[in-house]
Amino acid sequence: MQPVPPEKEGLYDTELRKTHGAAQSLPQPSPGSADTVTNLDSDDLDAFIPPAHLPATGTSPPSLFPHPTYTPGIPKPSNSTYTRTLVIPKTDTEDVSWARGLLAADPHLTVAVYDVSHPTSPSDGLHAIPQNKGHEVMTYLTHIITHYHNLSDITLFMHAHAIAWHNNDLLLSSSAAIVTHLSSPHVVRQGYFNLRCHQDPGCPAHIHTSGNRKPGQPGRQDGEDDANRPEVRIFAQVWEEILPGERLLEVLSQPCCAQFAVSRERIRALPLARYEFFREWLLNTKVEDRLSGRVWEYIWQFIWMGVAELCPVESVCYCNGYGVCFGGEDKYQEYFKKRKEAREIDKILAEKKEGGKLMEAGEKMLRGRIDLLTTEMEVLRKEAMERGKDPRNRAKEAGRPWKEGDGF
Structure with a gap:
């Protein structure tokens, strides 16, 4: 595994850069898109653990998490096309030409780039966000809220780098290769797909919300102390604010680093008001910018899969998700x-x-x-x-x- 820097790349930069290009209109839903769902069949999923929630208590919706039913989608017939939107937050120092370069080869792909350096007055061709806060989380939620009623079949949420350590090694760490090789039918079946197949960092048992993980327990690195990791110290507080009345889970994990693909059906499994609630929390929280993004990194799989831990076998992830199949x-x-x-x-x-x-x-x-x-x-x-x-x-x-x- 490649050495992991102390922080995720890119969105922690505060430098500024300008990207040129005309703004693109986002696609309307296509007829026959993969919004139909069926009864849960575990064979359709790499790793699916049914939700085991305790009954929610407290105030009325939208304060409480709605506990949607998570069911696998039905892919379109073979050789069908899928509309896809690639959502990217970028600073002025980041170059997303790699993403725009994909458009010529894929007429069904749209690229939506959000200007986090100038959030409310974006550069030409870029989209606005209310505030540069929470790193990628603000962009992701803003895109969902703005386009909730006209989402593509698949939405990919990614960072701006063309090459990054947290991309997939067998795809040469290339962001473009992730988009090109990603199986849209697989994303539809899963509903939510973490784009990183390598489990380290993030799996297994990455976040122990009590901070009580001991040496030798799964997910603990040598010399690591949960009590001294700032996102762990605030996790319980943030969980209660984001998911009030929801039982705090002891362990949460999925592969890092907040890049994933989600089907339109799975995004709409939650009402629009829920995403607005999440973004309102992000806008108003006093949790520092870096930490609010880190906490969300291990919440996405819960809100879209209903699971605390999502750590599929790496070889199966590669084969199902990207068609890189070693045969075992x-x-x-x-x-x-x-x-x-x-x-x-x-x-x-x-x-x-x-x-x-x-x-x-x-x-x-x-x-x-x-x-x-x-x-x-x-x-x-x-x-x-x-x-x-x-x-x-x-x-x-x-x-x-x-x-x-x-x-x-």
């Missing part, structure tokens, strides 16, 4: 075993070179081993992407039913 967990682990070895050798090379202990013959041998491992990894990756082009392979690896004529 063993082959997936083989790829990362090779990568680990290559990185360890590279580290040894750097240490020996720094200490002046590296002989030319030894360096040549070690670099040759790295080259071989890298070649073998790329062969495995390309084979996985080719295997994933067959919808039967995707279904088989994910353990879900498939019949002739089904799409992905």
